[in-house]
Amino acid sequence: SFRETTPIPLAEVEPVSEIVKYFKTGAMSYGSLSKEAHETLAVAMNRLGGKSNSGEGGEEEERYQLDENGDSRMSRIKQIASGRFGVTSDYLVHADELQIKVAQGAKPGEGGQLPGEKVYPWIARVRASTPGVGLISPPPHHDIYSIEDLAQLIHDLKRANDRARISVKLVAKGGVGTIAAGVAKGLADVIVISGHDGGTGASPKTSIQHTGLPWELGLAETHQTLALNGLRDRVVLETDGKLLTGRDVVIAAMLGANEYGFATAPLIAVGCIMMRACHLDTCPVGVATQDPKLREKFTGSADHVVHFMEFVAEEVREYLAQLGVRRLADLVGRTDLLQSSDRLKTHWKAASLDLSRLFVMPGYSPENRQYQEHHVSAxxxxxxxxxxxxxxxxxxxxxxxxxxxxxxxxxxxxxxxxxxxxxxxxxxxxxxxxxxxxxxxxxxxxxxxxxxxxxxxxxxxxxxxxxxxxxxxxxxxxxxxxxxxxxxxxxxxxxxxxxxxxxxxxxxxxxxxxxxxxxxxxxxxxxxxxxxxxxxxxxxxxxxxxxxxxxxxxxxxxxxxxxxxxxxxxxxxxxxxxxxxxxxxxxxxxxxxxxxxxxxxxxxxxxxxxxxxxxxxxxxxxxxxxxxxSTYQAVTTLMAGYAQQGHNTEEAMLLAFETHIGRGTGGKQ
Known part of the structure; x- marks a missing residue:
């Protein structure tokens, strides 16, 4: 809970338009999400001045052009995961931030999977793969086996887009602060601490049962470790993992976060009903499917996400006023404004918890922000x-x-x-x-x-x-x-x-x-x-x-x-x-x-x-x-056969895909 302080008038707190600039959407890939849902999130965050995250899997070039009404469907954060799907020079230069996904909260230590029945021709094209053939991201990045290797990838990406910040996504776990210190020394500009409680809709059951820790624990450890080692001023800290309310944002700021990622909440804002069928391609509301018929059921709007984010920002403003703080940035690291809940004293099981280590307040001032020196010109x-x-x-x-x-x-x-x-x-x-x-x-x-x-x-x-x-x-x-x-x-x-x-x-x-x-x-x-x-x-x-x-x-x-x-x-x-x-x-x-x-x-x-x-x-x-x-050979043979029948490339790819996964011939195989 929050300590009682001298409040200030709400009018003195920074406006919603400034607070939402610290908001991001979590990494949700085009392939896991439908085209409509993915683009809707990007449009909404660009309207707000925040950032949407492409997730793993690339992005269509057409999204780099502004729409007639001035909207941008481009994700300003481009993710680089272990599979490197769709990671091209063009993909990298169209970004304000490049995020290296070392791990993810939903299944730390594992890679990603996209089942073959979701690899439609348009997904295969973006990911430079074959329709109907499942895609696997390896558990490790094969060019990262040490902090020095990670520093090399940061070096490479900074040369591939010298205008972008380089972000590294880690998972909340014991010892993550030490890892984050190495990442900061490797010249990352942003470090993301991802919690266990989000992004599990498309994960295997065994993965969901072995997720990471709450973001609060990982974030507090990371902020304190970096500050105690003189590294905190060099990086921006971000956290995500089922942030839902303004109160979540305020607590994240107090524990050390500068920026805040939302995934589940904006998905619900565009229509997700949490069927947990993301991997089956049967999403009934068109959010997490590539099936054209199911995609027609999508009713989400960028306005819905914009309104949600603005309501969250307004709630943040109210808490700031209550706490006597004028800017969200001034709340970062202010654990002195937090205290243990009274419920810890009354609940027989919670009474043994000691949260004092979360409230340690090392020296940190947001005014002392330094920037990593990447030496691009050298x-x-x-x-x-x-x-x-x-x-x-x-x-x-x-x-x-x-x-x-x-x-x-x-x-x-x-x-x-x-x-x-x-x-x-x-x-x-x-x-x-x-x-x-x-x-x-x-x-x-x-x-x-x-x-x-x-x-x-x-x-x-x-x-x-x-x-x-x-x-x-x-x-x-x-x-x-x-x-x-x-x-x-x-x-x-x-x-x-x-x-x-x-x-x-x-x-x-x-x-x-x-x-x-x-x-x-x-x-x-x-x-x-x-x-x-x-x-x-x-x-x-x-x-x-x-x-x-x-x-x-x-x-x-x-x-x-x-x-x-x-x-x-x-x-x-x-x-x-x-x-x-x-x-x-x-x-x-x-x-x-x-x-x-x-x-x-x-x-x-x-x-x-x-x-x-x-x-x-x-x-x-x-x-x-x-x-x-063998599967690739079967699909390409089908494509060649349909092409010989007079179908163009697009038609041949779609027909081969549908034949391969068994649609129209007794259901999916």
């Missing part, structure tokens, strides 16, 4: 390219040559974001801007670079090459003076092409572990890879001119791989056959396409192995092993 692009490349430079073909070292990280990313802002998702013709680099490139070479950019490396590269590749071309080859056999050596690091959506990667040598994890559209040619290759891949084509590591193709639900192993028996033992089947490359058109990939590889890298394969093509072709997910 990075490779800022140092070497900023003065050379103007907006007009992209209008003509240009080539630049630079030496690089392994401290030059995310080369090309910031320049790529400039290109995307100018030319949109389609970018420019291939090779419009070429960077020839000599030496050892640092982490995240070419992360998120769009179509029109080409990076040629003569040397080697560290981890995360082509992370989120968005249409650009990357080629890595050993230096001419190298004496080793390139196909026998690892020349790029781990987790290359993580979340790539389009573009090309050619590697004259081997790659490390988790090559092309979650690739959804890029083409790659490499001469050998480590363990867990092509994990969770959903699209694109990968050619491997050599051996693979253990657990190859685990969770692979889309795309195709062509492998030329040195030892077929060892390859057969290393492949994970849960979702994929293998076979020969027997179709002439497919063989021609495979040959084209290798020809491009030779043209880009002058690969000796590539030359030898092309010189003996008719003999070597029979040794290639095609790896393809």
């Amino acid at each position: 990075s490779f692009d800022g140092r070497e390219l900023e003065t050379l490349i103007t907006d007009q430079s992209f209008t003509e073909q240009q080539t630049f040559t630079f030496p690089v070292t392994n401290t030059d990280r995310a080369i090309g990313t910031n320049t790529g974001s400039r290109l995307t802002r100018l030319y949109g998702a389609m970018g420019l013709p291939t090779d419009r801007l070429t960077l020839n680099l000599t030496g050892s490139a640092g982490q995240s070479l070419g992360a998120y670079i769009p179509r029109g950019m080409t990076l040629n490396v003569s040397g080697d590269a560290n981890d995360y090459v082509g992370k989120g590749l968005s249409g650009g071309v990357i080629a890595v080859r050993p230096q001419a003076k190298s004496s080793f056999v390139s196909s026998d050596q690892v020349i790029i690091g781990n987790v290359a092409l993580y979340g790539a959506t389009s573009g090309e990667l050619y590697v004259n040598g081997q790659a490390g572990e988790r090559f092309a994890v979650r690739n959804s559209g890029a083409t790659a040619v490499v001469e050998g890879i480590g363990n867990h290759g092509l994990e969770y891949m959903t699209g694109g084509s990968v050619v491997i001119l050599g051996d693979v590591g253990l657990n190859f193709a685990a969770g692979m639900s889309g795309g195709v791989a062509y492998v030329l192993p040195k030892d077929v028996t060892r390859f057969e033992a290393r492949i994970n056959r849960e979702l994929v089947v293998t076979g020969a490359v027997s179709d002439p058109e497919e063989a021609t396409r495979l040959k084209t990939f290798i020809e491009r590889h030779v043209a880009r890298t002058n690969s000796e192995q590539g030359h030898a394969i092309l010189a003996n093509w008719d003999h070597v072709l029979s040794s290639f092993i095609r790896v393809i997910p």
Whole structure:
């Protein structure tokens, strides 16, 4: 409860229009929610001056344009989850805040799932996947295994959009304050502490039974830990997890939150009746379904959400007046205004609770706000390219040559974001801007670079090459003076092409572990890879001119791989056959396409192995092993059949989807 203080007149408290700017919607993905519900939330929050969160799964480009009435359907917070679905350069530049979802309150320690029957063609298009094929976000981010790795992703995203704040979403748990301290040192601008009590509508039952802790506990620990370690002034703290009323907001502020996320409440405002059938695609009110017939039942309006948020803000104003505080920001960390409820003294079970640790008030002043220094101008692009490349430079073909070292990280990313802002998702013709680099490139070479950019490396590269590749071309080859056999050596690091959506990667040598994890559209040619290759891949084509590591193709639900192993028996033992089947490359058109990939590889890298394969093509072709997910093969075969019947691409995708999930043929399978 609140302590009694000297109240002030309500007229002296900051207006509703200022308070709602601290409000956000929680992360609710397009795919889990219907198009209508997702856009309604975005419109409402943009009208208020708050922010809506896209959740995982991308966002349609059409939403980046204003409606005729001036409304914006764009989510100002874009989420980057472990699946990296729909995370492109264009997606990233259309944001005021980029949120890395490390965990979620509804199911901490787990990834996300979107059942195949909800992956309609329009969802598949945004997520760069296949209609009817279920989507899985891995439990971990495969480029985050330490605070240093998280700092690298923050570094990459800040280069992909240097105008956006970088947010990291954590879950309330014991010790979260220590984790948050590391996140703050990793240069996050915003830290979200998510509670256990929200977002469980689409979670498996086993997950709901093992959620996190209340946001109050995690928030108080985080605020105190950061303040005691001199880090609190550097970050904005946000909390969510079933915030419903103005009183919830006021308590969150007192415990240390600067910003406040709502999810369940605004969903109810647009018509959700909490059927908890989100995962079944049977939502009767059109909020959490992709079924066109059920979506017609959606009756929500942005006005409903606006009114709800304004009522919450007005209630906050009343509490502020009662507490004698003029601004919500001045209430942050004021635990001296909180006290234990009298019910703790009278209830036999609650009487043993000691809440005193929640009320600890470390030194913190909102007036001392500092901002994280991301040193964007000191990075490779800022140092070497900023003065050379103007907006007009992209209008003509240009080539630049630079030496690089392994401290030059995310080369090309910031320049790529400039290109995307100018030319949109389609970018420019291939090779419009070429960077020839000599030496050892640092982490995240070419992360998120769009179509029109080409990076040629003569040397080697560290981890995360082509992370989120968005249409650009990357080629890595050993230096001419190298004496080793390139196909026998690892020349790029781990987790290359993580979340790539389009573009090309050619590697004259081997790659490390988790090559092309979650690739959804890029083409790659490499001469050998480590363990867990092509994990969770959903699209694109990968050619491997050599051996693979253990657990190859685990969770692979889309795309195709062509492998030329040195030892077929060892390859057969290393492949994970849960979702994929293998076979020969027997179709002439497919063989021609495979040959084209290798020809491009030779043209880009002058690969000796590539030359030898092309010189003996008719003999070597029979040794290639095609790896393809069985479900993906079935759906794409259906799509091709409908296309041959005269249906356009959109119609063929929808018909294949409906046939695959069993609609019209006796119900869902």
